[in-house]
Amino acid sequence: MSLYELTFIVRPDVPTTQVETVLGRVQDFVKKAKGKVNKTEQWGLRTLAYPIKKHTRGYYTYVGLNMDGDAIRDLERQLELSDDVIRYLTVAIDELSKEPTQMMKAKNRAAVEEDFSL
């Protein structure tokens, strides 16, 4: 068992509830693999720095995990196959801080959400 950080981007043209569904699926998977979800963060709809699969925005979700390395590989495959997830990144970490990540602290989400409501 080791600690991982998983961030994935859900395509923006999907209903907001779909983001929760994807997150739910990840959590289920982790539970099945006898891992543990230590932390979840919704970074919300963000503008991408460059287009991914012709999308210019995406819903970012960040998850801190404690899980087996083999299970992580399976989880990555699931994300790869998922049509809703356009990008993901898993990083092995030494320790998981309990504080919110920098992204939550310095959120320029307010500006992005403003754009979206227009």
Add this chain to the structure above:
Amino acid sequence: MAMENPTKGRKRREDGDRPERDRFANDRYTPKLLGKSYFQRKKGCPFSGPKAPKIDYKDVRLLQRYVSEYGKILPRHLSGVCAGKQRELATAIKRARMLALMPFAGKLDFGRPPRTAATMAQRPGGRPGMNRSSTPAATPETAAE
């Protein structure tokens, strides 16, 4: 004659005449100093020391300062980052690029102004007006939609 010479030599060494002359020469020799003085690098590595920020791929605002106008990772001799931290920084920037938090190349992230003294000063905490200033590049896009 034979008596004077040794005393003179001893006196010179005691006064420290020579080092003083050398310092002067270095100051006058500007071409060699120009490269260094241009960037005014006085501080050591910004990531070493007790109060150093943690290098993290999620901290885009921090990483942004170690990237050129065109999104390229700045060389160490410009940023002053030490070798080990530069390696950490490079992987962090590459991870941020993977997550589309930072651009690989070309345009600026959200049309943010390039690294200047002014932008560096804005960093701590971030004023409420800061988010607004990052919008202009995004607005034409949304207007089109």
